[in-house]
Amino acid sequence: MARPKIALIGAGQIGGTLAHLVALKELGDVVLFDIADGTPQGKSLDIAEAGPTGHFDATLKGTTDYADIAGADVCIVTAGVPRKPGMSRDDLLGINLKVMKSVGEGIAANAPNAFVICITNPLDAMVWALREFSGLPHEKVCGMAGVLDSARFRHFLASEFDVSMKDVTAFVLGGHGDTMVPLTRYSTVAGIPLPDLVEMGWTTQEKMDAIVQRTRDGGAEIVGLLGNGSAYYAPATSAIEMAESYLKDQKRVLPCAAYVDGAFGLDGFYVGVPTVIGKGGIERVVAINLTKDEQAMFDKSVDAVKGLVAACKEIDGSLA
Numbered sequence: 001m002a003r004p005k006i007a008l009i010g011a012g013q014i015g016g017t018l019a020h021l022v023a024l025k026e027l028g029d030v031v032l033f034d035i036a037d038g039t040p041q042g043k044s045l046d047i048a049e050a051g052p053t054g055h056f057d058a059t060l061k062g063t064t065d066y067a068d069i070a071g072a073d074v075c076i077v078t079a080g081v082p083r084k085p086g087m088s089r090d091d092l093l094g095i096n097l098k099v100m101k102s103v104g105e106g107i108a109a110n111a112p113n114a115f116v117i118c119i120t121n122p123l124d125a126m127v128w129a130l131r132e133f134s135g136l137p138h139e140k141v142c143g144m145a146g147v148l149d150s151a152r153f154r155h156f157l158a159s160e161f162d163v164s165m166k167d168v169t170a171f172v173l174g175g176h177g178d179t180m181v182p183l184t185r186y187s188t189v190a191g192i193p194l195p196d197l198v199e200m201g202w203t204t205q206e207k208m209d210a211i212v213q214r215t216r217d218g219g220a221e222i223v224g225l226l227g228n229g230s231a232y233y234a235p236a237t238s239a240i241e242m243a244e245s246y247l248k249d250q251k252r253v254l255p256c257a258a259y260v261d262g263a264f265g266l267d268g269f270y271v272g273v274p275t276v277i278g279k280g281g282i283e284r285v286v287a288i289n290l291t292k293d294e295q296a297m298f299d300k301s302v303d304a305v306k307g308l309v310a311a312c313k314e315i316d317g318s319l320a
């Protein structure tokens with residue numbers, strides 16, 4: 001049987017890491033696309049040459065021609081610019097919106113049946129715009145943010161409790177920005193909710209609050225340390241988890257930026273929610289109950305995303 005075809009639109013830090021991970025995990029053959037001629041070809045060749053020692057069979061092709069992504073099963077989009085120290089994700093809106101237009105058109109023309117995962121920031125607005133520009137079905141276009149934010153939360157919690165990350169689950173909802181909503185009530189160590197762990201004396205409320213804040217600032221912390229770009233290892237690994245669930249019909253329950261129509265008081269809007277990802281794409285949005293406080297935090301986050309979507313419509317009249 002032919003291997004799945006995975007198109008990576010953007011061959012920068014995240015795109016290159018994605019290509020390496022796809023190859024190492026033998027998820028399929030890779031087409032690495034970028035507008036910067038030489039970069040996708042160079043990275044593809046470098047990774048292909050890692051095959052004999054990395055023990056993987058995968059074909060990698062670097063290109064600047066959208067025709068090469070024809071028939072892709074999955075497209076992961078990282079094209080655009082990352083932020084620099086002092087910038088918020090929202091500062092990237094104007095420039096990355098234009099990129100989403102060309103990417104959306106390229107995918108629509110060449111890989112209209114693909115499952116599309118957007119990573120470009122500001123994430124929730126960009127995935128909405130990418131869906132609009134591509135015209136693909138809503139359930140086939142989603143954004144990677146919740147898996148990453150939850151992974152950061154899980155990492156901090158596992159370190160705090162000195163337990164395996166495998167036994168820590170966490171849910172982060174809402175927009176991928178300062179207003180994201182880490183849900184402590186739904187985050188657990190081997191099924192024990194965080195509030196219970198505070199009561200059991202494993203940690204204190206103050207430490208939990210600090211971890212929640214560090215999760216919200218997780219991206220900025222890395223941007224500040226790197227000084228010339230943003231995170232790429234954890235974002236790439238998170239998107240791979242989503243792509244794998246689609247390709248293998250795993251039906252993983254993963255938080256991601258999905259089109260929500262009906263649940264959470266939303267009618268037709270992209271924001272971070274728990275979903276089930278399988279061969280149909282976003283097969284379900286899991287409508288969990290929120291307390292009044294949680295719903296208020298979620299609504300605030302949705303409002304922030306609505307502001308960004310409105311700004312997109314102002315910049316590009318075709319989106320209005």
Ligand code: APR
Nearest residue numbers: 010011012013014034035036078079080081082119120121
């Ligand atoms: N089409 C295709 N590729 C493009 C386009 C375009 N119109 N515009 C820019 N690119 C390419 C750049 O040439 C670059 O190789 O996108 C790549 C982006 O790579 P990096 O600058 O290394 O950025 P990266 O760290 O990979 O992040 C990409 O993901 O997490 C978000 O905020 C981050 O928006 C940023 C995106």
